[in-house]
Amino acid sequence: MADWQQLVQSIVLGLLFSFLVAKLISVVLSFKEDNFSPSRSAPRPGIPEGPANDADSLIAEQGSIRNDSVPASDAEDDDDDDWEGVESTELDEAFSAATAFVAAAAADRLSEKVSNDVQLSLYGLYKIATEGPCSTPQPSALKIKARAKWQAWQKLGAMPPEEAMLKYIDLVTELYPSWLAGSTLKSKGREGDAPSMDAKGPMGPVFSTFVYEEESGNESKMDAIHAFAREGEVDNLLKCIEGGISVNLRDGEGRTPLHWAVDRGHLNITELLVKSNADVDAKVV
Structure with missing residues (x-):
């Protein structure tokens, strides 16, 4: 009876040992598979690197194209600015000649005066050309002359300075068509000469003192x-x-x-x- 009990215990222990060994083997195999699987699949994340790099290259290339295109645009703008500078310089020279003529005209006290309306028109155009749109407050009604000058300036609104210069020159030319005679100044759209300080002959109207007072x-x-x-x-x-x-x-x-x-x-x-x-x-x- 005791022998049977030992045999049964041995069989149970053997089965238990076998189960534990089998369990241990399965755990070991599972552990190995887990370790080997990442190593075998490691290259997979690297597969999209090609397209990613291509995308980065494309972005870089597009950026390069945009950067290359910007200087070209800037170059065109610079060219435009150069032309505008030439035109602006010519206009400035003509305007300066006209204002110089006004100064010379004012020095001749024997010259015939022009109407106040013309003087005010010249004043307004001069202010627009040199200072831009009127931004000063309206003078008191008691200051008649200052108020008239302010209105002459203010009514021109936001007229571009270049347009004001042209109109100023045209008005002086209308009053005295020969004011450009004898000089070498050439402005866009008209050829003529600016008066020198030593110019002889009749001078223009005396309107500087009133106009720019x-x-x-x-x-x-x-x-x-x-x-x-x-x-x-x-x-x-x-x-x-x-x-x-x-x-x-x-x-x-x-x-x-x-x-x-x-x-x-x-x-x-x-x-x-x-x-x-x-x-x-x-x-x-």
Whole structure:
């Protein structure tokens, strides 16, 4: 009886041992398969790398194309700007010649005056050409002259400066068709000559003093050189220039001494400033 019990126990233990061994083997095989499977499939994620790289290359190529195209566009814009610069320079020269003629005309006190309406028209065009659209508040109704000038400027609205220059030149030409005679200036659409400072013969109308007259109270914003140019004090102005003061110095209103000389019709002051390399194309800023 005891022998049978031992036999049964041995069989049970053997079966149990076999089961455990089989279980262990299955675990080991499963573990090996798990380890080998990633190593065999590792290259698979690399398969799309080709297309991805191609996509990156395409993006880079497109970016390169866009970058290459930008300079071309910029080059075209630069070409346009160059042409515009040439045209603008010619127009500026013609406009400067017209304003110089106005200054010379103002110096001739024997010249016939033109109507206030024409003076105001020239004033408005001048302000648009040099400062742009009117942005200053309307003067008091008690300041009749200042209010009339403001209205002449304001009614031109947002007229482009180039158009204002052309109209200014055309108006001067309409008043005095021969004002360009004798000079070498050539502007787009017209050929003629700008008047020199030593031009002889009848001058244009005296409208500078009225047209460009500014309100009082700006003396505190001026340097001495501007006051001398405005008042026509040649000796004092010459001392300023010899003292090293820039002839292109701007006052509190953005005007240069040449602006004031032209404004007041001081031909001798204008000549002195021009000979001292004053910027004849300077605009009020």
